[in-house]
Amino acid sequence: MTTTRERALAAAVELVGTHGIRALTHARVDAQARLPRGSTSNHFRTRAALLSGVAAWIAENEARDLSGVLGQPFEDVDGFVDLFTQGIELLTGPYAIRTRARYALFLEMASDPELFAPMRLQREGMAAWTLGLLVELGTPHPDNAVRAFMAFGDGLILHRLSVDPNAPVRESVEVAVRGCLAT
Template sequence: MGSRRDQLLDAAIEVLGTSGMHGLTHRRVDTAAGVAHGSCSNHFRTREALLDAVVERFSERERRNWEEIAVRSAPRTADELALAMTLFAHEATTTHRTLTLARYAILVESGTQPALRARLLATGAQVNEWFHVWLRLAGSDDPERHAPILMNHWTGVVLHELAIPDPAFDPSEQLKALVAAIVGERVGT
């Protein structure tokens, strides 16, 4: 089991993912974590401090989720990259649904909170660097330009599935077509 801090942050992610931004209070985090009231505020004095730490924690958890997929698929072609993105979309909307809903709640909140936006940009930069490697391996000659196109589409697909779940959710064909159109296939693969 992780530290008390991680326990509280995971509980905060659970609260965000199930109750949204307005449901996030120190008291609700304490209840969700099963700890004495006041524990969350002892670790995170303000709501801003809690949100800042939550961003770091969900980024860490999402990176681990991406890495698990990378180990399973290690994309080296456009098709394999589309498959990895599809796997991550499925996991983001099922197994890791609450984590993903928490991320989207914070993304919306960052629209009115510059400090939160800055934290998201910093943690997102780490993910972008990692995704750029995948793009290069899949044949992209301009990962810095291609990454936002692919990830913004992926983000929209996942958001739509979270908001309006489809029992037949399968973004594989659209992701495959988009990745192929943007990245193309590497000659000789």
């Protein structure tokens, strides 16, 4: 059974992902979640607490939802490309609202290190994991490669969320991966 807190967090993500960060108020979350007035405030007393809770909830759910795809073994560059293609397609397809909310929170929380911590930790974990895979594939410049690849991924995700939801993914991922592996 879903708790009141979980319902509030899911509703908050839905609000931010569909209406932007300004839609995130305790009252709107209560209404979106069909909770009694004041329920969200019982769990998250301040806007900062609500933002922090939403950020942590997004990080936890993304880790869970992407682990099945990103945890798959691969044997070669094509397998690595397939892996990231699937991840980007999930983030910009079935999980697009949550991904929009994550990007909105990135901008809202970037100036507050404490609030940004859950998202930063998730990002650092993803970068470290990607770095390991790029090293395994033989990139000659791992630090530069991972920064470029992560920036590429963000750009493609943002492009699919805002400009062209049907933009091809695999071809772009392949170019980025092969560029990261070039000498």
